[in-house]
Structure formats: C-alpha cells, structure tokens
Amino acid sequence: DVLVLQTLLWADEVREAAFPALDEDVRISAKELEMSASLVDSFSKDFDPEEFTDEYQQELRTLIDAKLEQGDAIDTDATFGAQEDEDGGEVIDLMEALRASVERTRAARAEKDEPAKKKTPAKKKSSKAS
Secondary structure, rough: OOOOOOOOOOOOOOOOOOOHHHHHHOOOOOHHHHHHHHHHHHOOOOHHHHHOOOOOHHHHHHHHHHHHHHOOHHHHHHHHHHOOOOOOOOOOOOHHHHHHHHHHHHHHHHHHHHHHHHHOOOOOOOOOOO
8 A cells, every 4th residue: 555656866776666565466447447548648748858958967068168268266146147045935923823713713603603692592580589
C-alpha cells in the first residue's frame, strides 16, 4: 500500500524494488484499465525538445561569456540585471486568525440558536401567596 516517487541522480542509486506488495496478485477491473489508458492518452503527445530550455546552461553560458570579456571583476548585476527581492505573501498572526475564526463560528452558532429560543414558549413561574 505504498507509492514512492524519488528522483535519482546517479546510476549507483538505482536498485531493485523490493516491496512485499509487489509479490501479491492484483485485481484490476476492465473499467480501471480503460480509465488509466484514457488518462495516459490524454497526457501523451510527441516530444518536442524545442519546448524546453535549460535555464541553468543559459545562465552559465552568460556568466562564462561575461567573465571572458570582463575578467574576474565581473559585475553580476550588470550581466544578469539587478535581482529584485520578491515580495512574499502577507504575513499574518496565526493565533489572531484562529481567534477570529473561533469568534465568527461562535457568533454564527449564537445567531442560529437564538431564533430557536424565541420559538420555545417560556415556562410560567408559579408564585406562592403568603
């Protein structure tokens, strides 16, 4: 009952898959086979290497060319352009967000329960005369 996906970088990292589940018989219905074939067909197409670029190689070639022209005193900002700091997402106080969520839930429950209380007739109090 496992599915493992791991990226391997070197040939010596490849080893035989030795999982006990691999020795068990598996029943696959015709519908499952049909669905899996349909899924594979929907994602399959001819490989076009022009669709992909090796950005690392491009940046490395740019760096090498700049270093050949300028020597060791290379200005990376001039070569690659100034890198702007990426603005991260809004930082929120997690505890405050949790408190606000709990308060909204309580308020919603209170509003929901309040009409039910109004519909229920109040019990009469008996007063004793002395």
